[in-house]
Amino acid sequence: MHKSLLILVFLPFLGFAQVEQGRLTAEKLCSPAFHGRGYVNGGDSLAANFIAEEFTKMGCSFFKNSPFQPFQFKVNTFPNKMACSVNGKALIPGKDFVVDPACPAYQVDSLKVYRISVEELFNGKKLKNKISQAAMSQSKTALGFAFHFSLWKGDTLKKAQELAKVLGESMPIIELVDTKFTWSVSQDQSRAPLLQIQSSAVDASLDEWIFQVKVDAKVVNHTARNIIAYVPAKKKSKNYFVFSAHYDHLGQMGQEAYFPGGNDNASGTALLLEMARYYAKNPAEVNIVFIAFAGEEVGLLGSKYYTENPIFPLKEIQFLFNLDIMGSGEEGATVVNATLFPEQFEVLKSINEKQQYLPKVASRGPAANSDHYFFTQKGVPAFFMYTMGPNKHYHDVYDTYEELSFNKFNGIYQLLIDFEKVICWKR
Ligand SMILES: [Zn+2]
Missing domain, CATH: 3.40.630.10 (Zn peptidases)
Structure with a gap:
């Protein structure tokens, strides 16, 4: 041709x-x-x-x-094993949960996580009692709090976010989310672990959960x-x-x-x-x-x-x-x-x-x-x-x-x- x-x-x-x-x-x-x-x-x-x-x-x-x-x-x-289970159910990394990109290394066999309620958000005394009671029954590294931000709006949401930030300085925070994860990269580590969990992957109606967590992190x-x-x-x-x-x-x-x-x-x-x-x-x-x-x-x-x-x-x-x-x-x-x-x-x-x-x-x-x-x-x-x-x-x-x-x-x-x-x- x-x-x-x-x-x-x-x-x-x-x-x-x-x-x-x-x-x-x-x-x-x-x-x-x-x-x-x-x-x-x-x-x-x-x-x-x-x-x-x-x-x-x-x-x-x-x-x-x-x-x-x-x-x-x-x-x-996050070079090694990454695992999280809730009340005995293993969650799938990336699909059911992600760790915050700034999450430090953290390992705990039994982490008691308490849900923060609206009442506690607006009643400082009640919240303080809950935290001190929880702290007495758990070692500090085995105690965390969960927030379900999407249930709240306006001032309530703002207050919840502020509280999560304060508590997150020293103890594990769990965020229950209803939307897709958007992951990223961090150059630094925060002081305490932060995990996001799909609310559909756990029984989100409970007020307490037992978590088992293994996060290996290294800067x-x-x-x-x-x-x-x-x-x-x-x-x-x-x-x-x-x-x-x-x-x-x-x-x-x-x-x-x-x-x-x-x-x-x-x-x-x-x-x-x-x-x-x-x-x-x-x-x-x-x-x-x-x-x-x-x-x-x-x-x-x-x-x-x-x-x-x-x-x-x-x-x-x-x-x-x-x-x-x-x-x-x-x-x-x-x-x-x-x-x-x-x-x-x-x-x-x-x-x-x-x-x-x-x-x-x-x-x-x-x-x-x-x-x-x-x-x-x-x-x-x-x-x-x-x-x-x-x-x-x-x-x-x-x-x-x-x-x-x-x-x-x-x-x-x-x-x-x-x-x-x-x-x-x-x-
Ligand atoms: Zn890009």
């Missing part, structure tokens, strides 16, 4: 290639072998090696011959690595266009529960790799850089470190496009910093309106909610785009590869390529 005919035949399938390749990447990053790309079993480091290998295979270049930019931070980790000095690759401009250029996405997630809570981080942000990492694959074959007018950031979930630590230790001058970045939560798109996407850079947003929006890549590109103001933030602070024009759709799993054990529709993956891929061309050719 003639070469041009071949291209015509395969053209309709070209669009499939990115999303199919993206799926493979996301599936891999979400797999148990990567341990939630966090701080237990070397998860984030395994992911970093994988991403660097992918950049290498595509033929990307590296600054100073290395894709890695290491940096350190401390982080609270460690962790070395993480940003991964930086680039494709040089067709003709020598000192300008850069950057695509970024964080590849880290929350890791594991003990050896039993891991957080796959499918939408957040295996999806964005997968798209980042597809952008690199495109530009490796189609160099642009400017140097195109791809940064996979570490430590985002700990507080944007990778991008903060990068902006403090840039590999080339930040002022040479024409534009940075940060990708986080790229797994859906049925309801379009939102662009953070749209109001800060209206001209560029107009470009993005008009491309999309013409090509109909996404049902909607919504505008949002600045927010410190992903890795674009410190670049914006240093004067680098940047957008952070996230997709919107029915997938609401976020920072929980259900944010899996299987839940990713990748509905608009190809569309966003095309949109980004078109956007880069307009932005970089305009100069």
Whole structure:
């Protein structure tokens, strides 16, 4: 077959290639072998090696011959067994219970937990009596209090939260929750343990329970690595266009529960790799850089470190496009910093309106909610785009590869390529 005919035949399938390749990447990053790309079993480091290998295979270049930019931070980790049972019933880590990310190590065979009632909230004397009576019959480490915050509103809720905070300074607190867990990462430990339990997993009507708890927690000095690759401009250029996405997630809570981080942000990492694959074959007018950031979930630590230790001058970045939560798109996407850079947003929006890549590109103001933030602070024009759709799993054990529709993956891929061309050719 003639070469041009071949291209015509395969053209309709070209669009499939990115999303199919993206799926493979996301599936891999979400797999148990990567341990939630966090701080237990070397998860984030395994992911970093994988991403660097992918950049290498595509033929990307590296600054100073290395894709890695290491940096350190401390982080609270849950490396070993994690167990909790209530009145003899074992709860499932991540599904029935989570420990607060700042939870210290704690082990108790028989923890008596008393429910705090509304009466006690508003009657200091009654509460004091209850606590001192309970303290007399239990050793202090084997005594805790439970709060069911969702039963309360307004002043009652406020009062309950204040009390939980005070008691939580010195004794275990149990929160009964009726909504999904939203886990995170802490750099420090609190003084006493805090556990959240799904109210449906226990008999929430009781006033007392016996808990058995084993939490192994340890603050460690962790070395993480940003991964930086680039494709040089067709003709020598000192300008850069950057695509970024964080590849880290929350890791594991003990050896039993891991957080796959499918939408957040295996999806964005997968798209980042597809952008690199495109530009490796189609160099642009400017140097195109791809940064996979570490430590985002700990507080944007990778991008903060990068902006403090840039590999080339930040002022040479024409534009940075940060990708986080790229797994859906049925309801379009939102662009953070749209109001800060209206001209560029107009470009993005008009491309999309013409090509109909996404049902909607919504505008949002600045927010410190992903890795674009410190670049914006240093004067680098940047957008952070996230997709919107029915997938609401976020920072929980259900944010899996299987839940990713990748509905608009190809569309966003095309949109980004078109956007880069307009932005970089305009100069
Ligand atoms: Zn994220």
